[in-house]
Amino acid sequence: MKKIIRSHESNPTCxxxxxxxxxxxxxxxxxxxxxxxxxxxxxxxxxxQAICRRILNCG
Structure with missing residues (x-):
């Protein structure tokens, strides 16, 4: 089972x-x-997944 990491847990400034x-x-x-x-x-x-890749590539 995959754990979903919330944005504030992985990046507190997000x-x-x-x-x-x-x-x-x-x-x-x-x-x-x-x-x-x-x-x-x-x-x-x-x-x-495509949206996430796009954001990660631009970030």
Whole structure:
């Protein structure tokens, strides 16, 4: 069984803010990196693993 590591356990300085939409718009993920670069990811139809890889590659 895999242990799920929460972001604050693996990186105490990481901040996660969740905002849920109730309309029919696309699923968007906004990421702000330590460098100040902001990225908006359209997560519609993208596997979570691909999103994680994208964030890790840019971070």
């Amino acid at each position: 901040q996660v803010e969740l905002q849920r939409r109730t309309d029919d718009s696309h699923s968007l993920i906004a990421v702000t990196y330590v460098s100040g670069v902001e990225e908006i990811i359209d997560a519609t139809g993208i596997p979570a």
